[in-house]
Amino acid sequence: MRVIKSLKLAIVAIAGICITLSASAQDNTLLGAGGTFVYPLFSKIFSEYGKTHNVKVNYQSIGSGGGILQLTNKTVDFGESDAPLNPEQTAKLGVPVLHIPVAAGAVVITYNIPGVTASLNLTGKDLADIYLGKITKWNSAEIKATNKNVNLPDMPIVVVHRSDGSGTTFIFTDYLTKVNEEWAKKVGKAGAVNWPAGLGGKGNEGVAGLVKQTPGAIGYNELAYAIQNKMTYAAIQNKSGKFIAATLASTTLASNVELPADGKVSLTNTDNPKGYPISSFTWGLLYKEQNYGGRSAARAKHALDLLWYVVHDGQKFSAPLNYAPLSKSALKVAEKILKSATFGGKPILK
Amino acid sequence: MKNKRLDLSYSQMKWETIFKRILVIMSVVLLVIVIGILITLIMESMPSIKSLGIEYLWGKVWDPVNNVYGAYPFLMGTLLTSFTALIISIPFSYAISIYLGEYNTTGWLSNLLKNTIELIAAVPSIIYGFWGLFVLVPIVRTIESKIGVAPYGVGIFASSLVLAVMIIPYAASMGTSLIRMVPSPLKEGAYALGATRFEVIRSVILPFTRSGLFAGILLSLGRALGETMAVTLLIGNTSAIAHTIKDAFFGPGNTMASVIANEFTEADHTVYLSALIELGLVLFFVTVIINLIGKRIISKYTNK
Numbered sequence: 342m343r344v345i346k347s348l349k350l351a352i353v354a355i356a357g358i359c360i361t362l363s364a365s366a367q368d369n370t371l372l373g374a375g376g377t378f379v380y381p382l383f384s385k386i387f388s389e390y391g392k393t394h395n396v397k398v399n400y401q402s403i404g405s406g407g408g409i410l411q412l413t414n415k416t417v418d419f420g421e422s423d424a425p426l427n428p429e430q431t432a433k434l435g436v437p438v439l440h441i442p443v444a445a446g447a448v449v450i451t452y453n454i455p456g457v458t459a460s461l462n463l464t465g466k467d468l469a470d471i472y473l474g475k476i477t478k479w480n481s482a483e484i485k486a487t488n489k490n491v492n493l494p495d496m497p498i499v500v501v502h503r504s505d506g507s508g509t510t511f512i513f514t515d516y517l518t519k520v521n522e523e524w525a526k527k528v529g530k531a532g533a534v535n536w537p538a539g540l541g542g543k544g545n546e547g548v549a550g551l552v553k554q555t556p557g558a559i560g561y562n563e564l565a566y567a568i569q570n571k572m573t574y575a576a577i578q579n580k581s582g583k584f585i586a587a588t589l590a591s592t593t594l595a596s597n598v599e600l601p602a603d604g605k606v607s608l609t610n611t612d613n614p615k616g617y618p619i620s621s622f623t624w625g626l627l628y629k630e631q632n633y634g635g636r637s638a639a640r641a642k643h644a645l646d647l648l649w650y651v652v653h654d655g656q657k658f659s660a661p662l663n664y665a666p667l668s669k670s671a672l673k674v675a676e677k678i679l680k681s682a683t684f685g686g687k688p689i690l691k
Numbered sequence: 692m693k694n695k696r697l698d699l700s701y702s703q704m705k706w707e708t709i710f711k712r713i714l715v716i717m718s719v720v721l722l723v724i725v726i727g728i729l730i731t732l733i734m735e736s737m738p739s740i741k742s743l744g745i746e747y748l749w750g751k752v753w754d755p756v757n758n759v760y761g762a763y764p765f766l767m768g769t770l771l772t773s774f775t776a777l778i779i780s781i782p783f784s785y786a787i788s789i790y791l792g793e794y795n796t797t798g799w800l801s802n803l804l805k806n807t808i809e810l811i812a813a814v815p816s817i818i819y820g821f822w823g824l825f826v827l828v829p830i831v832r833t834i835e836s837k838i839g840v841a842p843y844g845v846g847i848f849a850s851s852l853v854l855a856v857m858i859i860p861y862a863a864s865m866g867t868s869l870i871r872m873v874p875s876p877l878k879e880g881a882y883a884l885g886a887t888r889f890e891v892i893r894s895v896i897l898p899f900t901r902s903g904l905f906a907g908i909l910l911s912l913g914r915a916l917g918e919t920m921a922v923t924l925l926i927g928n929t930s931a932i933a934h935t936i937k938d939a940f941f942g943p944g945n946t947m948a949s950v951i952a953n954e955f956t957e958a959d960h961t962v963y964l965s966a967l968i969e970l971g972l973v974l975f976f977v978t979v980i981i982n983l984i985g986k987r988i989i990s991k992y993t994n995k
Contacts, residue, residue, distance in 0.1 A: 404956030429960045499843065504928030504949070506755075506957025529756035532957040540843055540943050541928025543953060550824050555832075555844065 368640040371647060373400040375408025375421025378508055378563065379623050382444055382664050383421070386655040387647075394650075396643050405508055406532070412438070412626055415634045418644045420626035423508020424532065425605040437629040439678050440604045442622040443651050445665040447564040447592040448513045449574035449619070453552050454479055456494060461575040462487040462584040465520030465610065465618065468577070471559060472500055472517065473524060474538030479557060487578070501551045501560035504541025506533035512621040513561050516609035564592065565663035581614035591617040592665035600674045622671065625651065632685045641684045649679055649690060732972040739965035747969060753930045755954070760966035762973055764930045768944035769977065771847055772922060773915040775940075776854035780911060783855075784862035788904065789892060791863075792870025805867065812860035820924035823853040828925065835941055843927060846943045850925040854918055858911035865907035869900045902989045909985040916948075916978055923949035947974045 373383070380402035387398040403411070405422035412420035413434050425440055450463060467483045470476045476483055480493040503510045514530040528534050540555075542548035545566040552560040564587050567574055576584040585591050595608050595616030610618050625648050631641035652667060652675040659666040667675065680690050739747065743760055750761020787808060795801045824845070831852070832844035873896050881891045897904075927943020930950075947970045958964040 406957040406959045409959070424959075427959055497841075504923065504945075505953040506955075506959075508957075531756045532959060533755050533954050535752060535754035535756065536929065536931075538931075539929065540845060541945075541953075543923050543928070547824075547924060551845065554825075554829060 368637055369395050370397045372417040373419045374403050374411040374417045376405040376423045376508055377402040378423055382662050385658045386651055390650050423623050424511045439627045439629050441625040441675050441678050442604050442671045443625045444623050445592050445596050447587045447617050447620040448509055448561050449564050449567045449587045450561055451552050451572045451574045452559045455556050459491050463575045464578040469517040469521030469524040496557040499555050499558040500539025501548050501558050502536050502539055504543050509563055515607055516619045519610040568663045577618050579618040580610050585617045587617045589665045592620045593668050595620040596671045597668035600670050604674050604678050630683055638684050645682055645689045736965055736969035736972050738961050739969045742962050755963050758962050764932050765945050765947040765950050769946040772851050775851035776915045777912050779855035780859045784859050787863040788866025788870055791867040808860045808863050816920040819853050820921040823925045840937055840941045845925050845927040846941055848941045850922045853921050854915050858914050861911045862907035866904050869903040873899050901992050905989055919948040919952045922946055923952055
């Protein structure tokens with residue numbers, strides 16, 4: 342009998358905690374969900390923001406797809422995605438959603454060729470041909486043509502790609518689609534594609550692990566991950582014909598071009614002659630009309646203020662965490678987009 | 692006058708009913724959960740079933756860009772890794788069961804072995820995954836380059852090896868307990884007739900525990916079919932289908948569980964998401980079918 346009584350007590354206690362918890366989810370606790378790529382940056386920015394403003398942010402890094410789903414279900418205040426919404430997602434949302442560039446990232450090409458320590462030069466077309474399984478040897482004529490000073494061995498290329506769906510893969514395949522017609526026709530761009538060749542590694546660490554171990558391997562990783570793990574990576578030829586090494590600066594430069602007003606732009610194969618060609622924005626997502634599902638005006642204001650902080654003061658935390666800060670033109674577009682958000686038809690930020 | 696004994700027995704009676712009810716509720720809850728999972732899987736797979744039909748099962752292309760999905764490479768990968776792992780693990784789990792159940796039932800060595808084996812089951816699968824990736828895969832790569840297959844290291848073979856280690860404890864600890872429970876009069880009778888120890892094991896202990904040992908193996912197989920994390924790290928994750936037997940065995944592949952784990956978070960359109968859930972449904976049925984076959988075999992060999 343005592344057991345049952347204590348069980349009852351426990352249930353009452355748990356129920357009580359639940360009620361108090363849900364009651365404390367007030368207007369100064371914002372909820373966000375989205376990509377994992379931006380998570381370290383967001384944690385830093387949000388914790389700094391919490392110190393000066395009375396707002397707590399709970400950001401769940403469940404993946405871009407999950408973030409968009411949560412936004413569609415209106416369970417979060419803002420979403421986050423490494424790729425702009427696709428037509429099906431846009432249709433499901435039904436109402437306009439703002440894409441605010443919050444940071445830029447790059448994808449670098451890493452490799453493991455025994456005896457080669459120099460940084461390779463690769464063109465986008467050759468890179469796509471390697472991933473199509475058409476260039477299969479490191480000493481093939483195409484790779485030699487751009488690396489005349491490097492003694493490339495007669496070794497088969499082992500292609501390594503991400504096995505999990507990811508924004509990194511989206512940026513990489515988006516680039517290959519732009520620079521190689523056969524890739525565009527056969528494979529296309531997405532967070533996960535039907536890879537014509539190679540091995541899949543799970544996550545950045547899976548790809549990096551396979552590349553490090555397998556002689557002759559080539560793989561792709563986030564720039565931040567490659568910097569933190571001191572990996573060597575190739576310089577990639579951009580649209581202007583220059584071979585550009587990926588750095589935070591060259592990634593920021595890639596986005597310093599004329600941007601469309603909605604911010605939904607693919608930066609890969611950038612027009613900027615100094616820009617690194619495999620780079621992309623990552624976007625914060627917000628409903629344009631913030632008066633939905635019984636939200637208060639205060640809550641909407643908090644969400645907008647937060648993102649305003651992210652694109653302004655928040656940017657100073659980017660470089661130390663190996664994210665590329667927003668370029669001048671990106672910041673201008675982001676400001677304009679944030680100012681277009683409304684509550685009941687009236688602009689929220691002035 | 693008040694009869695205290697009567698009061699007491701009334702509360703005892705009440706507790707009897709409550710206790711029985713708790714038992715029933717606990718069991719029914721599990722049943723409801725399983726049926727609930729099945730219903731959810733079926734409902735959520737509807738968009739994919741409608742747009743792809745039954746061809747989904749033997750389709751060989753998995754292309755999220757063009758919305759074409761086929762489960763065949765992953766179905767094969769799951770069955771191949773699980774059964775290879777099972778075949779590798781059986782000699783080990785039988786040997787361990789017999790040694791700990793019959794030869795060395797007490798003492799520090801026996802306890803140490805038993806605890807170590809149970810510890811194998813407690814190690815998180817991500818640890819096995821990375822251990823496999825950084826320790827086992829280079830060894831497999833050396834073997835592969837010696838026997839003349841593409842030396843990827845990762846692939847069906849590497850994941851089967853790690854899976855085998857992971858599933859040994861399930862069959863082994865069940866087998867050990869069962870062999871220890873063989874009634875001693877049976878064994879003593881056999882010894883009295885002049886049987887050697889090996890003969891006792893072969894003709895008394897193994898036939899007596901046959902169905903139980905098989906059930907342990909079935910448990911291992913169930914674990915192998917559903918294992919996700921370790922396999923994902925080691926299998927190479929490619930949906931291309933191998934053309935030779937050597938390639939199918941040593942080359943990279945993919946399993947249903949790892950595809951779900953890999954692609955679920957970023958599945959960005961309805962049919963894609965639904966195709967992944969349908970993969971879960973197929974895995975559900977594969978597990979059910981294998982278990983049913985196993986139960987048939989057990990009941991056939993149970994000596995009654």
